[in-house]
Amino acid sequence: MLVEFRNVSKSYPNGHMALGGINLTIDRGDFVLLVGPSGAGKTTIMRMIYMDEYPTRGEVVVGRYSSNSMTNKKTAMLRRQVGVVFQEFRLLKDLTVFENIALPLRAVGKRQSEIKKRVSNVLYSVGLSSKRHQFPLKLSGGEQQRVAIARAMVLRPPLLLADEPTGNLDPDTSEQIFELLLDINRGGTSVLIATHEHDMAGRLGKRILTLVGGRLQSDGGGA
Amino acid sequence: MYLLRQAFSGIRRAGFMSVACILITTFSLLIFGIFLLATANLREVLRYAHEKVEIVAFLEEDVTASGLDSLEAELDAIPFIQDRTYVSPGKALDKLRAEFGTRSFILDALEENPMPASFEITLKPQYRLKDRVVSVAERIVKLPGVEDVSYGRGWITRLENIVKMLALIDICIGLVVGIASIVTVSYTVRLTLFARKEHIRVLKLVGATDWFVMLPYLLEGVIHGLISALISLAVVYGAFRVIEVRIPQTVFMPFGMILFFTVFGILSAVLGSWVSLKTFLRAKD
Numbered sequence: 001m002l003v004e005f006r007n008v009s010k011s012y013p014n015g016h017m018a019l020g021g022i023n024l025t026i027d028r029g030d031f032v033l034l035v036g037p038s039g040a041g042k043t044t045i046m047r048m049i050y051m052d053e054y055p056t057r058g059e060v061v062v063g064r065y066s067s068n069s070m071t072n073k074k075t076a077m078l079r080r081q082v083g084v085v086f087q088e089f090r091l092l093k094d095l096t097v098f099e100n101i102a103l104p105l106r107a108v109g110k111r112q113s114e115i116k117k118r119v120s121n122v123l124y125s126v127g128l129s130s131k132r133h134q135f136p137l138k139l140s141g142g143e144q145q146r147v148a149i150a151r152a153m154v155l156r157p158p159l160l161l162a163d164e165p166t167g168n169l170d171p172d173t174s175e176q177i178f179e180l181l182l183d184i185n186r187g188g189t190s191v192l193i194a195t196h197e198h199d200m201a202g203r204l205g206k207r208i209l210t211l212v213g214g215r216l217q218s219d220g221g222g223a
Numbered sequence: 224m225y226l227l228r229q230a231f232s233g234i235r236r237a238g239f240m241s242v243a244c245i246l247i248t249t250f251s252l253l254i255f256g257i258f259l260l261a262t263a264n265l266r267e268v269l270r271y272a273h274e275k276v277e278i279v280a281f282l283e284e285d286v287t288a289s290g291l292d293s294l295e296a297e298l299d300a301i302p303f304i305q306d307r308t309y310v311s312p313g314k315a316l317d318k319l320r321a322e323f324g325t326r327s328f329i330l331d332a333l334e335e336n337p338m339p340a341s342f343e344i345t346l347k348p349q350y351r352l353k354d355r356v357v358s359v360a361e362r363i364v365k366l367p368g369v370e371d372v373s374y375g376r377g378w379i380t381r382l383e384n385i386v387k388m389l390a391l392i393d394i395c396i397g398l399v400v401g402i403a404s405i406v407t408v409s410y411t412v413r414l415t416l417f418a419r420k421e422h423i424r425v426l427k428l429v430g431a432t433d434w435f436v437m438l439p440y441l442l443e444g445v446i447h448g449l450i451s452a453l454i455s456l457a458v459v460y461g462a463f464r465v466i467e468v469r470i471p472q473t474v475f476m477p478f479g480m481i482l483f484f485t486v487f488g489i490l491s492a493v494l495g496s497w498v499s500l501k502t503f504l505r506a507k508d
Contacts, residue, residue: 050428072433072504080430092422107431151429 001061002026002159002190003049008058010044010214018044019214022058026192028158031185033201034194036211042194045211046163049192050082051075063158080108083152083189087164089144091136091151097123098132101151108155122150126180142173149180153189160184162193166200178204230442240415241447248451249458251407252488256459258400259484262393263476269386276351276382278344278360278374286340286368294368298342303350303359308343312336339370353379401487408451409495412444416499423503437500444496445489452488456481 003026010019019041026032034042047053048060051070060067065078091100098119105115123129126146136144145165152160162181166174178193178200185191195201201208210218235241286294291309298307310318315338320327346359356379360372416423426436460475467473476484 052428076427076430076432078430079428084428090421090425090428092425103426103431104429107426107429107435155430 002028002030002063003192004061005045005048006059006061008048008055008060010041010048010053011056017214019048019055022216024209024216024219026159026190028190029185029188030190030192031182031204031206032190032192033204033206033208034192034211035196035198035201035208036217037196040211041214042196042211043163044214046084046161046192046194049159049161050079050084076107080104080155081157081159083149083155083157083160085145085148085152085160085162085165087167089136089141089148089168091144091147093135093137096133096135097128097139097147100136100147101154104151104155118154119150122154125153125183126150140173141169142176145169145173145177146180149177149184153184157189159190159192162191164194164196166195166197174200227439227442229439230446240418244411244415245447245451245454247411248408248447248488248492249454251404252451252455252484252491253458255400255404255487256455256484257462258396259476259480260459260463262397263474263480265389265393267472267474269389270348272382273348273351276346276356276374276379278346278356278363278372280342280344280363280366280369281371281373282340282342283368283370284339290368294342294366297366298344298363301359301362303346303355304344305347306345310341310343312338312340315339315341353383404487405491405494408448408491409498412447412492412495413499416440416496416503420503423500427504433504436504437497440496440500441493444492448489448492449485451492452485455488456484 003024005022005024008019008022009017011017022045034045036042044053048055048067049062051060051062051065051067054060054067054070062078063081065074070078092103095103101119101122102115105118110118119132120129123132126149128143128146128150131139131143131147136147139147145168149160149162149165152162160181165181166177169177174197181191181193182204193201208218208220209216280298282291282294295307295309298304313336316330316336319338320330323330344359344363346356350356350359353376356374357376360374363369364372423436463473463475
């Protein structure tokens with residue numbers, strides 16, 4: 001079991017209930033789509049997995065980490081096991097593509113030679129070897145998202161989270177990004193994608209979690 | 224090495240913000256520097272005043288030459304004494320005459336010299352305190368051949384009260400200026416960090432520990448603080464040179480104070496970075 005939500009609820013001091021009684025599991029090698037309208041709680045689930053948010057009730061377990069016993073240090077260690085991709089890419093505009101992807105490797109203290117090798121490999125796998133010295137704002141939206149995916153994958157995490165990864169992209173580019181994420185999954189990495197593109201999710205024929213008003217409405221489909 | 228490189232490139236990237244931060248920090252430290260310069264000079268004035276502290280031991284009229292010798296030996300045995308000068312009755316009268324100046328003719332009416340012989344005694348600098356002066360004076364007055372001692376009890380008490388009051392005022396001003404300096408620097412550093420909030424956030428998301436995120440910024444704080452401290456020291460030194468032309472007795476900060484000031488500058492900037500970083504590290508999107 002890679003991720004487990006045990007009766008997880010999240011409410012805010014203003015009384016807003018973001019999630020209510022969520023139970024779900026994600027296994028190694030799974031490819032899961034989390035769908036639902038805006039405000040359904042998709043992002044909250046994502047953030048709970050990389051421990052940026054904590055449940056007000058219940059427990060989230062990711063690998064050997066539990067939301068009930070996290071520390072700053074443990075959070076850093078957990079995030080090395082979970083790659084995250086965002087709708088707005090969140091690349092640092094004053095760093096080159098190479099340096100953006102190298103960040104997680106530097107954070108774990110890898111040597112420069114190892115960094116060069118790993119960044120080159122991951123750049124090749126996302127098809128952006130020629131753009132390594134470019135700055136993010138010189139790239140198209142699709143290319144920026146590929147860089148973000150490369151950054152999320154460079155530590156070879158067992159789990160990749162993608163929060164609306166195609167939200168800012170045109171349909172063709174979106175398709176390519178989904179294709180890339182499927183490729184990553186074929187390599188053995190579990191992938192969880194939050195998306196409101198219900199049609200695209202349906203076409204992939206993978207497991208779909210449907211979230212409405214903070215509650216899990218269905219968990220099904222897929223191979 | 225990577226962290227140090229990051230610190231320098233952080234300063235370069237921040238460009239205008241770095242310059243602004245250094246300027247504001249410099250200005251804030253400058254006020255503290257001027258305060259320290261004033262303190263150094265106040266200490267010098269007090270040191271000068273303490274130099275004037277002395278004990279005069281008046282001798283009995285019938286002290287013999289051998290009695291004088293043994294008295295000198297007794298005085299030399301007191302460890303707190305730095306220097307003693309014998310003043311003969313004739314020399315004492317000359318001094319009095321000099322003090323009377325144009326009115327010294329009054330002394331001509333004297334049939335015989337009324338001035339007793341005396342020893343002018345100075346204590347070692349660290350012992351020129353009221354209690355010590357009193358205890359040494361009490362010891363001297365008991366020596367054979369000594370009639371009386373004078374050490375300006377009122378003057379020493381007043382001087383020590385002034386020293387205590389000035390030290391208190393100095394510490395209060397120092398605290399206010401020091402704290403104001405730290406707060407100004409903290410807020411300035413915070414502004415430069417605010418511009419790099421996303422950088423900090425992304426580092427946290429990719430699994431960097433708090434220390435990994437903070438170290439380059441703390442190093443940047445050290446560099447900012449050092450540059451600002453050195454610039455403000457140079458300006459304070461310039462001001463000192465200008466004042467020195469008018470008041471030649473003015474002194475510059477001693478080495479220990481310069482070191483304290485530099486470390487203070489660095490620590491304010493690092494503390495500012497630290498407080499701001501802690502806030503950013505706790506912040507969520």
